[in-house]
Amino acid sequence: MKRTKLYTRMAALLLCLVMLGTLVGCQTGGTLEEKKTTAAENEELSTQSGEADATGSAEESTEAEPIVIDYPLEGVSGKITWFATGPMDLSEKYENVEDSPFHAGLEKMTGVDIEWIFTPVGGQNSLTWNLLQQEKELPYIVSGGGFNFNELIEAGKLVNLADYLPEYAPDYWAFINSDENIRKKLTTDDGGIYYFVTGRDERVATQSGAAIRQDWLDECGLEVPTTLAEWENVLTKFKEKYGAVMCGVKGVFNQLIPLASGTGAKGGIGFNFYVDEDGIVHCPEAEEEFFELIDLLADWHKKGLIDPDITSTNGKSVRSKALAETTGLVIGSAGFLNNVALDAAEAGNGADWVIMPYPTEAGEMVSYADYYENGGYYSATVITTSCPEDLLIAAIKLLNYGYSEEGIKYYNFGEEGVFHYVDENGEIQFTELIVGSEKSDPDFGLIPANEDGAPTYTTWHFAELRYEPMIVEALEMWAAQSEVGKYYMPSLTFTADEAIRRADLMSACSTYMKTYIQKVIFGQIEANWEEYLAELDRAGLQEILEIQQAVYDRKFKD
Amino acid sequence: MVTEKKSELKKIAEDFQYNKWKYFLMLPLIVYLILFEYKPMYGLVVAFKRFRVALGVDASPWVGLQQFERFLTDPYFWKTLLPNTVRINLLDLVFSFPVPILLAIMLNEVRIPWFKKTVQTLTYLPHFISMVVVCGLIEAYCLSNGMVNDIIAFFGGERTNLLADSGSYLAIYTISDVWKSAGWGSIVFLSALSSLDTELYDAARVDGAGRIKRMRHVVLPTLYPMICMKIIMRVGKLFKSSGGKTILLYQPLTYDVADVIGSYTYRMGMINADYSYGAAVGLFNTVINMILVYAANKVCKKLGQVGIFG
Numbered sequence: 001m002k003r004t005k006l007y008t009r010m011a012a013l014l015l016c017l018v019m020l021g022t023l024v025g026c027q028t029g030g031t032l033e034e035k036k037t038t039a040a041e042n043e044e045l046s047t048q049s050g051e052a053d054a055t056g057s058a059e060e061s062t063e064a065e066p067i068v069i070d071y072p073l074e075g076v077s078g079k080i081t082w083f084a085t086g087p088m089d090l091s092e093k094y095e096n097v098e099d100s101p102f103h104a105g106l107e108k109m110t111g112v113d114i115e116w117i118f119t120p121v122g123g124q125n126s127l128t129w130n131l132l133q134q135e136k137e138l139p140y141i142v143s144g145g146g147f148n149f150n151e152l153i154e155a156g157k158l159v160n161l162a163d164y165l166p167e168y169a170p171d172y173w174a175f176i177n178s179d180e181n182i183r184k185k186l187t188t189d190d191g192g193i194y195y196f197v198t199g200r201d202e203r204v205a206t207q208s209g210a211a212i213r214q215d216w217l218d219e220c221g222l223e224v225p226t227t228l229a230e231w232e233n234v235l236t237k238f239k240e241k242y243g244a245v246m247c248g249v250k251g252v253f254n255q256l257i258p259l260a261s262g263t264g265a266k267g268g269i270g271f272n273f274y275v276d277e278d279g280i281v282h283c284p285e286a287e288e289e290f291f292e293l294i295d296l297l298a299d300w301h302k303k304g305l306i307d308p309d310i311t312s313t314n315g316k317s318v319r320s321k322a323l324a325e326t327t328g329l330v331i332g333s334a335g336f337l338n339n340v341a342l343d344a345a346e347a348g349n350g351a352d353w354v355i356m357p358y359p360t361e362a363g364e365m366v367s368y369a370d371y372y373e374n375g376g377y378y379s380a381t382v383i384t385t386s387c388p389e390d391l392l393i394a395a396i397k398l399l400n401y402g403y404s405e406e407g408i409k410y411y412n413f414g415e416e417g418v419f420h421y422v423d424e425n426g427e428i429q430f431t432e433l434i435v436g437s438e439k440s441d442p443d444f445g446l447i448p449a450n451e452d453g454a455p456t457y458t459t460w461h462f463a464e465l466r467y468e469p470m471i472v473e474a475l476e477m478w479a480a481q482s483e484v485g486k487y488y489m490p491s492l493t494f495t496a497d498e499a500i501r502r503a504d505l506m507s508a509c510s511t512y513m514k515t516y517i518q519k520v521i522f523g524q525i526e527a528n529w530e531e532y533l534a535e536l537d538r539a540g541l542q543e544i545l546e547i548q549q550a551v552y553d554r555k556f557k558d
Numbered sequence: 559m560v561t562e563k564k565s566e567l568k569k570i571a572e573d574f575q576y577n578k579w580k581y582f583l584m585l586p587l588i589v590y591l592i593l594f595e596y597k598p599m600y601g602l603v604v605a606f607k608r609f610r611v612a613l614g615v616d617a618s619p620w621v622g623l624q625q626f627e628r629f630l631t632d633p634y635f636w637k638t639l640l641p642n643t644v645r646i647n648l649l650d651l652v653f654s655f656p657v658p659i660l661l662a663i664m665l666n667e668v669r670i671p672w673f674k675k676t677v678q679t680l681t682y683l684p685h686f687i688s689m690v691v692v693c694g695l696i697e698a699y700c701l702s703n704g705m706v707n708d709i710i711a712f713f714g715g716e717r718t719n720l721l722a723d724s725g726s727y728l729a730i731y732t733i734s735d736v737w738k739s740a741g742w743g744s745i746v747f748l749s750a751l752s753s754l755d756t757e758l759y760d761a762a763r764v765d766g767a768g769r770i771k772r773m774r775h776v777v778l779p780t781l782y783p784m785i786c787m788k789i790i791m792r793v794g795k796l797f798k799s800s801g802g803k804t805i806l807l808y809q810p811l812t813y814d815v816a817d818v819i820g821s822y823t824y825r826m827g828m829i830n831a832d833y834s835y836g837a838a839v840g841l842f843n844t845v846i847n848m849i850l851v852y853a854a855n856k857v858c859k860k861l862g863q864v865g866i867f868g
Contacts, residue, residue: 012579133611148611155612250809269810308719309701311809317701326703496608500628500832507826508634511817514810522722522811 067170069397071406072111076394079115080387083132085125085144086379086453090118091446101418101433102446109410112398140387140395143196145379145453150493152384153194159383160192161396168393169400171407175199175457185490189555195380196399198449199457206478208252211337213328214352216242228262228296228359231329235305238328246300247307247318248331254311254514256293258331258478261366262359263296265289266487269517271510272368273548274487279557281489281549285513286536291529297521311518319343325351334471341470355474358481366478367486379453402456411456412449419446430465492551502547505540512539605837618834625838634822643799643818649732651792657736658743659785663777665744666751667769678748681741689738693806696734697721721807724815731807731816747781754780786863794851797843819843 084090094100097116107114117139119128129147132139138157152158165173176183176193186193212224216238225231238244256268266274267284274282284290300306307313307327315336321327322340330340330353337355344351358366383395401407413420413428423429436442448454449462464472494502512535520527574581600615605625607618629635661681668674684692699705700720707717720726754777762772801820808816823836855865 009579012583015583130611134614151610151612155610157612254810307702308717308722309703311811312697312701312719312721314697317698321703324703500608503826503832504628504632507822508632511634511810511813511822511825515813518810524811 067167069168069170069400069404071109071401071404073394073397074111076112076391078388078391078394079113080141080391080395080398081115081117081139082141082143083117083129083139084141085119085129087445087448087451088143088454090116091443092121093443093446102414102448105410105415105418106401109406110398110401112394114398138384138386140391141381141383141399143379143381143453143455149194149380149382152382153188153192157385158194159385159387159392160194161383162187162191162193164393164396165193168396169403171403171405172196172400172455175403181490184556187555188493194382196382196402196455197380198452198454199403200452201458201460201463202484203460203475203479204458204463205484206475206482208255208331208333209258209337209358209474209478210248210329210331210356211340211353212330212356214354215350216244216328224354224356226357226359227361228259231262231359232296232300232305235300235329236303239303239305242325242328244326244328245307246305246310246329246331247313247321247327248310249315249318249333249336250311250313252332252336257368258356258358258366259297260284260290260293260368262361263289263292264361264364265293267368269514271506271513273489273545275489275552276487279552281545281552283541283545285517286533286541291527294517294520295527298523298527301521301523306521308522311522315339322351322353323347323349325349329356334467334474337474338468338470355470355477357477360481365483365486366481367483379451381453381455399455402454408457408459411454412447412459412462414447428461428465435465489548489552490555492548492555494547494551498547498551502544505544508539509536509541509544512536602837602841604834605841607834609834609837611833621834625834626842628835629839629842635819638814638817639819639822640797642815643797643820645815646728646731646804646818647796647798649728650735651796653732654736654739655789655792657740659747659781661740661744662747662751662781663773665748666777667773678741678744682745683741684738685742687738689803690806692734692738693803696730696807700726700730722809722811724812727807727812727816731803735803747784750781750784751777783863786858786861787866790851790854790858790866793854794847796850797846799843 082088090097090100090103097103097118103114103116117132119125125144126146129142129144149158161169165176176186183193186195186197188194212234214224217224217234220234220237220241222234222237223230225234235246254268255270256265260266260268265284265287266272266282266289269285272284274284276282297306307321309317313321315332318327318330318332318336319340322330323343330337332340334355337353341353344353360366381399383392383399387395402411413430414434416422418431419434420428420430432440434442434444434446444450444466447462447466449456449458450466463475467475516525516532516535519525604615604618606620606622607615608621608624609615609618665674665677668677701707702717702719706720711717720730758776759772762776767775797819799818799820801818801822801824804816804818804821805824808821819839823839826832826835851866855867859865
């Protein structure tokens with residue numbers, strides 16, 4: 001009797017401990033622990049190193065114009081913490097950041113000791129960022145997209161770089177001054193500049209379009225269509241002869257790319273407000289050209305030229321439709337169109353997919369409201385006020401590196417011999433580490449210039465190496481047709497009340513608009529544009545336009 | 559006989575002496591509840607603030623009921639979101655709730671062990687498939703060249719994109735819910751039935767009750783308490799909507815029936831990372847759900863069953 005009681009007690013205690021043990025497992029990740037110790041280290045080091053960096057900067061400022069920063073930097077004592085996400089994130093291939101050629105190389109090239117902080121594998125950037133914000137000290141440098149940088153500016157937690165850039169980041173300063181609009185777009189209402197943004201060659205702005213089967217065109221005796229009328233003609237013939245319809249990836253079709261340019265509409269169902277040459281804010285979905293487009297598409301649907309599944313199909317389903325030869329014209333991103341062509345080549349069914357130009361009325365230039373030129377950004381790199389005084393200059397120079405000639409080459413192509421080599425013609429080519437081989441897959445993610453978010457400039461040569469020939473051809477074709485950024489609406493800083501009001505109205509308006517437009521296209525309701533506009537006004541469209549106009553004027557009309 | 563009125567605390571202290579190991583067993587769970595369920599309740603204050611991550615919960619400014627005003631004065635909320643949410647949850651209650659019970663009762667009657675085990679396993683496997691994967695499959699099957707349309711065409715119907723139609727959307731949503739949750743839900747009922755005293759069956763048979771009568775008078779009453787409890791909990795979800803499945807399946811063409819509170823709040827969040835708005839909506843829903851749970855509990859007790867609390 002006593003024995004069993006003892007066993008029961010021991011079993012209960014053991015179970016207890018096991019359950020407590022699982023609770024203990026719910027602690028914060030290793031990187032944060034790391035961060036605590038480095039913060040402590042940094043405090044120690046910065047108190048010791050007082051003037052060390054000041055001598056470095058004194059040297060630069062005595063130089064005559066133009067200012068050139070010498071890399072690697074000298075005399076930087078102390079580590080700069082950098083929370084790097086997006087393209088600067090550590091590849092899963094490498095367990096330690098010391099093994100990553102790019103990160104280790106960057107420290108060597110710039111002469112700065114960097115304490116990297118990454119999101120744990122399988123974790124989410126936003127969650128890690130939320131946790132980091134709860135700490136006493138933020139990382140000195142943060143790079144990525146989807147973060148609440150506006151909030152941080154409001155709270156005074158980001159360093160205003162405006163005064164520092166000309167002297168300590170001359171290459172970046174030159175870049176943002178290369179076009180008056182870029183600096184305007186990056187400057188806040190009170191003259192502050194907070195972001196290092198990724199610059200890019202103009203040709204990388206367009207991303208999606210359409211492709212068509214050249215072999216079918218030849219059989220029907222038709223040319224590649226360039227206007228919407230010609231599109232309709234081709235689609236009708238395809239339907240007659242092959243029973244084929246126009247298919248598309250739902251995300252791209254829903255934005256009415258590339259169809260919108262056919263009537264001169266500035267955008268699809270995205271509420272991408274644009275600004276015209278006179279600085280007036282417009283809503284593309286409330287204009288005549290847009291109505292023309294929708295009426296045309298509704299007509300096409302009635303004639304059975306559009307795939308009824310087009311609002312539901314993703315890339316994979318359209319590719320299978322293409323292989324099943326139920327379509328001769330597809331819409332999607334450049335990468336997707338390339339995949340369709342590759343599928344056909346592999347299947348050997350004789351389909352010859354070629355990129356189509358954007359449809360336009362009589363050779364006009366295309367300009368979508370959401371093409372962003374330099375100055376627009378989804379991701380950025382910032383310096384927080386947690387960065388101590390003596391390391392601030394070093395941090396700015398560190399971030400400037402990516403915009404210098406040497407830095408651009410490094411961010412785009414890596415170190416010579418590691419990520420790239422120079423071939424017989426003197427051209428830069430990627431090594432197997434990047435482009436892959438029979439044994440390994442390509443891994444362009446190792447190059448930060450691959451995505452928006454690194455403090456550098458993405459060159460056209462990188463795109464040429466990065467993308468398949470068909471994609472490069474597409475980007476060049478569409479860029480030649482487009483006036484990138486002509487109508488682009490820069491990001492505006494709203495006051496808290498304006499932001500809330502605008503968000504409420506936008507949700508209501510966009511829900512109504514999307515539903516109405518799709519129902520009209522697919523014949524569920526008859527289009528009545530006066531009623532549509534009246535309803536949009538009732539939902540608050542005019543008020544949104546007024547708010548945006550006021551904020552735009554505040555920033556640009558002075 | 560004199561009955562002493564002992565204080566609750568004294569009772570617990572006495573019980574502790576006899577059963578202290580059981581209390582220790584509960585300890586981790588209590589700690590977990592306090593840390594992860596009760597302590598975060600403090601965060602509900604953000605529903606009355608304009609929450610800014612950079613400032614943290616405490617330093618964010620108070621705005622009183624402004625967040626609640628935002629959605630309670632929104633006509634779209636009353637005309638579309640609320641009815642849609644309630645409708646989808648009601649459909650769930652009406653179609654998805656009885657199925658596990660029926661399944662359990664039927665499985666209980668099966669006398670061939672391998673058949674019973676196989677059916678059980680096959681029915682509760684869908685529970686483990688991720689919702690994202692299931693929705694991907696649904697999308698593929700409902701395309702006009704998909705499997706479901708193949709079946710429709712075979713019977714002479716017309717091929718359409720089923721997910722683009724408001725009517726069929728609700729059917730698809732409900733049916734896939736039934737398919738996914740029926741098996742798993744039946745487990746708890748089956749276990750209740752397995753503890754049924756066989757003597758009751760024998761007694762009923764002796765009294766001349768056939769299969770159906772036995773089901774009605776022996777099996778079902780055993781399940782009543784459990785059914786009542788489950789209904790109370792389901793009713794407590796009537797206004798709840800996380801919107802996850804909705805976001806995966808809906809599109810603008812079906813917004814008028816598919817758009818629920820959760821999915822709309824998600825779209826709002828995309829424009830202006832609005833945690834406070836989401837918190838306010840959630841709090842509003844929770845309060846209503848609590849009232850409903852309380853009411854359902856009262857009704858259950860009136861019907862003679864044991865309620866969840868009170």
